[in-house]
Amino acid sequence: MSAGLHDRAPVWRRLLRDPRAVAGMVLIGLALLGALLAPLLPLPGPEAPDFLATLAPPGGAHPLGTDDLGRDTLSRILAGARVSLLVGLASVAAALVIGGTLGLLAGFLGGWVDTLVMRVMDVLLAFPGILLALGVTAALGASLGNTVIAIAAVNLPVLARVARGQALALRGLDYVKAQEALGFGSMTILWRAVLPNALSPILVQASVLLASSIITESYLSFLGLGVQPPTPSWGNMLRDAIGFLDQAPWLAWFPGLAIFLTVLGFNLLGDGVRDRLDPRD
Structure with missing residues (x-):
């Protein structure tokens, strides 16, 4: 009886019982939240250069540093999230x-x-x-x-x-x-x-x-x-970082980490959805 009741529970409740699915939803939710709230955050525009702060390390006014044109990496990561998710x-x-x-x-x-x-x-x-x-x-x-x-x-x-x-x-x-x-x-x-x-x-x-x-x-x-540039995406951010791996390795770290965590989130959620919708479960 308990198994039957479990099977009849709404899908979202079954997903919430699965730690993998919950972890996936959290990671995807963070990516979506960042993409949606990016314009409201007190950050420089993702395409706005600051030639006085080129290749700045993470910290201070630029939490994730800047690229070779002084563009804020965090702002570009969030803008890239919109592109990748879209x-x-x-x-x-x-x-x-x-x-x-x-x-x-x-x-x-x-x-x-x-x-x-x-x-x-x-x-x-x-x-x-x-x-x-x-x-x-x-x-x-x-x-x-x-x-x-x-x-x-x-x-x-x-x-x-x-x-x-x-x-x-x-x-x-x-x-x-x-x-x-x-x-x-x-x-x-x-x-x-x-x-x-x-x-x-x-x-x-x-x-x-x-x-x-x-x-x-x-x-x-x-x-x-x-x-295409100047629109930021995680892929072209990684490409631009190749020439600066010795001076500014964070230019590759952060977009690579964004790709990894977002893909991990969708994989975890996909595994959870598959298991919870499997009629043999």
């Missing part, structure tokens, strides 16, 4: 809507729809994710919007395959066949019966992809194919 969430959301829809249609309808959709996804999966992202940004140009498109293209086939697998597993169940016998159309059945029951595994996979999306954004920005 790109991560937007790219996963786009892949979730497009890939999830295509995967559900392919799995439920079968036939030529399944063949066409999955062959396209196989082509995308044939490329290592980072190479696909590099190819898309190189073809479209380096910008914030194109970075979102590139990372969405990487995530698209992963979510499509998960959604297709769920649709294949559900379409043969009795309650789906009952709706077919009652004369409901395929789209109605897909919307009313298949999607609600397929949604949990798809969302779990999406939560896991958030971490890899932030890493990919940082990688693209590091190579100069992501967000």
Whole structure:
């Protein structure tokens, strides 16, 4: 009885019982809070130079130091959080809507729809994710919007395959066949019966992809194919720090730590969501 009651508890309550998920939510919450409150904090603008304080060490008016142009590192870290979180969430959301829809249609309808959709996804999966992202940004140009498109293209086939697998597993169940016998159309059945029951595994996979999306954004920005200066992102901050590792190693420490903690937060939360939504749990 206790196990059944545990299973029926709301998802958020189950997550709050998981130390990993709580730790992940705290780390993600800190990143979100910093990104949202950055304009309200008494800090210099992230793009404002101070040539009298170039390469200043952490402390005093600049808690995390300054870069070679005297720009405040803390201000730039917080501005970079907005970029990384925006790109991560937007790219996963786009892949979730497009890939999830295509995967559900392919799995439920079968036939030529399944063949066409999955062959396209196989082509995308044939490329290592980072190479696909590099190819898309190189073809479209380096910008914030194109970075979102590139990372969405990487995530698209992963979510499509998960959604297709769920649709294949559900379409043969009795309650789906009952709706077919009652004369409901395929789209109605897909919307009313298949999607609600397929949604949990798809969302779990999406939560896991958030971490890899932030890493990919940082990688693209590091190579100069992501967000372009003077807009700060953690990736281009790491790239700018390379020439000053001997004089000012903190320029690499802090954006690297921001990437690590944010990705760790999404991984911990993703693990917690996966375990708590697992029907076998």
